Amino acid sequence: MSFRGPDKSGQKKGVSMSGSFIRAAAEEERPLFDVYAFATPNSVKVPIALEELGLSYTLHGVNVRKGEQKTPEFLAFNPNGKVPILLDRTVENGPFVLTESAAIFVYLDVWSRDLVVRIMYEP
Numbered sequence: 001m002s003f004r005g006p007d008k009s010g011q012k013k014g015v016s017m018s019g020s021f022i023r024a025a026a027e028e029e030r031p032l033f034d035v036y037a038f039a040t041p042n043s044v045k046v047p048i049a050l051e052e053l054g055l056s057y058t059l060h061g062v063n064v065r066k067g068e069q070k071t072p073e074f075l076a077f078n079p080n081g082k083v084p085i086l087l088d089r090t091v092e093n094g095p096f097v098l099t100e101s102a103a104i105f106v107y108l109d110v111w112s113r114d115l116v117v118r119i120m121y122e123p
């Protein structure tokens, strides 16, 4: 399951990967992804996958024992109120928000396969 987080900018919506954004992020050492997670297997496997793929990310702790997954800020990204979630910051008009660890894995697999093509051939 995936969905877009709230868009308060009024910008046109649409999912479009950007090679130039990825190059700029790399040059400025800006992480490509944000991961919201807790110390559970479903959560931890997401940063493990990102490490294995060599993709940069910022890890945000969400303490599900304290109910931090039910705050309005978190629910704006995942109304299901569960971790992990992944925010892809390389998407124009993003971030693109993904939930469900298995869906995140499939997304990262496709994303990393397309990476070289996007960087080499997209403006």
Ligand SMILES: N[C@@H](CCC(=O)N[C@@H](CS)C(=O)NCC(=O)O)C(=O)O
Pocket: 038, 040, 041, 042, 043, 064, 069, 081, 082, 083, 084, 099, 100, 101, 102
């Ligand atoms: N099938 C989901 C399970 C997600 C899930 O159940 N996350 C738990 C932690 S492992 C959670 O956020 N629990 C808090 C709650 O349900 O309130 C996945 O693989 O991502």
